[in-house]
Amino acid sequence: xxxxxxxxxxAIRVEGLRVVRGGRTVIPGLSLEVPHGQVVGLLGPSGCxxxxxxxSIVGVQKVAGGVVEVLGLPAGTEPxxxxxxxxxxxxxxxxxxxxxxxxxxxxxxxxxxxSGTAREVAxxxxxxxxxxxxxxxxxALSGGQLSRVSLAxxxxxxxxxLVLDEPTVGLDPVLRRxxxxxxxxxxxxxxxxxxxxxxxxxxxxxxxxxxxREGEFLADDTLAGVLASTGAADAEQAFxxxxxxxxxxxxAGGTTTSEVSS
Numbered sequence: 001x002x003x004x005x006x007x008x009x010x011a012i013r014v015e016g017l018r019v020v021r022g023g024r025t026v027i028p029g030l031s032l033e034v035p036h037g038q039v040v041g042l043l044g045p046s047g048c049x050x051x052x053x054x055x056s057i058v059g060v061q062k063v064a065g066g067v068v069e070v071l072g073l074p075a076g077t078e079p080x081x082x083x084x085x086x087x088x089x090x091x092x093x094x095x096x097x098x099x100x101x102x103x104x105x106x107x108x109x110x111x112x113x114x115s116g117t118a119r120e121v122a123x124x125x126x127x128x129x130x131x132x133x134x135x136x137x138x139x140a141l142s143g144g145q146l147s148r149v150s151l152a153x154x155x156x157x158x159x160x161x162l163v164l165d166e167p168t169v170g171l172d173p174v175l176r177r178x179x180x181x182x183x184x185x186x187x188x189x190x191x192x193x194x195x196x197x198x199x200x201x202x203x204x205x206x207x208x209x210x211x212x213r214e215g216e217f218l219a220d221d222t223l224a225g226v227l228a229s230t231g232a233a234d235a236e237q238a239f240x241x242x243x244x245x246x247x248x249x250x251x252a253g254g255t256t257t258s259e260v261s262s
Contacts, residue, residue, distance in 0.1 A: 009072050011036045011161055011192035012057055017066035019052050019215075026052050027215040029066070034194060036160075039187045041206030042196040043235070049215040050196040051089065054163050057194065058086045070161055082110040085154035087164040093149050095139035099130060102138060103152055110157035124152040127182065144175040151179065155186075162186065164195045168202070180205050203235035211239055218242040 012034035019027040027049050034040050042050050055061035056068050059076015068075040070084055093102045103121040112120050125134050128148040133141060138149055147167065154162060164183075168176040183193055183205075195206065203209055203223050211219040211226065219226050219242055223235060230245075232238035 010034055011038075011071060012194065013067070013069045014053075014057070015067040017053070017056055017068060018064040019049075019056060019061060020064040021052075025064075025215070027056075030215070030217065031066075032210065032217070032220060034192060036192050037187055037190055038207040039183055039193045039195060039205070040208045040210060041203055042194055042210045042212060043200060043203060043239070044198065044212035046198050048212045050198075050212055051165055052215075053212075054086075054165050054194065054196060058084060058163055060086075082157040083160045085157070085159035085162045087150055087154040087162070087167055089166045089169065091146055091150050093138050093146070093153055096137070098135050098137055099125065099141075099149050099152075100134045102149060103156060106153045106156045112157060120156060124155045127155060128152045129178075144171055147171060147175070147179070151182070160191060162191055162193045164193060166196055166198070168197065168199070200234070200236040200239055209235070211242060213243060213246065216246075218246055 010033040012032070014033075015031045017027055017030045018025065030053065042053065044050055052061060056063055057070060057075055059068070059070075059074075059080070070080055073080055094105070097105070100121055103124060104117050107117045107120045108114075121134075125131055128151055130145065130148050130152065133145060138146065141149065151164075151167065154164070168179055171179070183195065187193055187207075195202070203226075206223070208222055209219065209226055210217055218239070219229070221229070226235070226238045226242075227233070230238040230241040232241050
């Protein structure tokens with residue numbers, strides 16, 4: 001993970017991103033910059049474009065226009081393979097393999113030398129506290145344990161950037177808290193995290209918020225800034241206030257904010 005990131009270069013840069021799927025514009029032209037070492041929350045309702053944006057940043061989404069760079073490189077290029085970790089909504093591990101076998105496979109994918117595989121597997125297993133289950137079949141694990149295995153897979157290779165799509169969805173409050181402890185520790189060690197959620201109370205755990213609706217940003221600010229600008233008491237009320245403001249602008253012939261600065 002980057003301890004001394006390049007001065008002035010963001011971890012993630014998106015400019016004028018357009019995504020069209022099935023003839024429908026899903027993202028009409030988003031721009032953002034994410035600094036190094038932050039935990040940025042991408043919050044919004046299901047279907048608003050969060051996963052599409054994340055897939056674009058990882059480099060697995062076909063885009064119609066715009067620029068997407070990660071660590072100064074075009075998204076999806078080979079040099080980024082071991083520098084960006086991606087956790088999808090659906091588990092991306094193999095249920096017929098053990099935890100150890102899964103993580104050894106992902107270590108090989110990111111180019112970990114065979115001589116260092118056991119050490120790397122032990123490192124990520126320790127990070128997610130799955131030592132007592134390392135030789136268990138993934139298919140026999142609980143939902144919370146499965147989430148930890150998927151996160152461990154994303155952590156293999158110590159990536160500089162982590163893109164985590166709804167990592168806490170469906171988890172009980174204790175497991176959610178435990179995962180956020182891990183996320184904060186990773187950021188403290190120099191990683192940059194983009195974490196999506198449709199649960200607005202996750203906002204209090206983030207350094208910065210991107211509030212998204214219908215493929216556009218309603219806000220890019222700290223929680224304190226969002227609350228101050230809307231006069232709301234919490235993130236959910238602030239989001240609803242921003243939705244109302246966007247509707248009022250649209251009715252008056254304006255648009256929502258698709259380009260925001262940090």
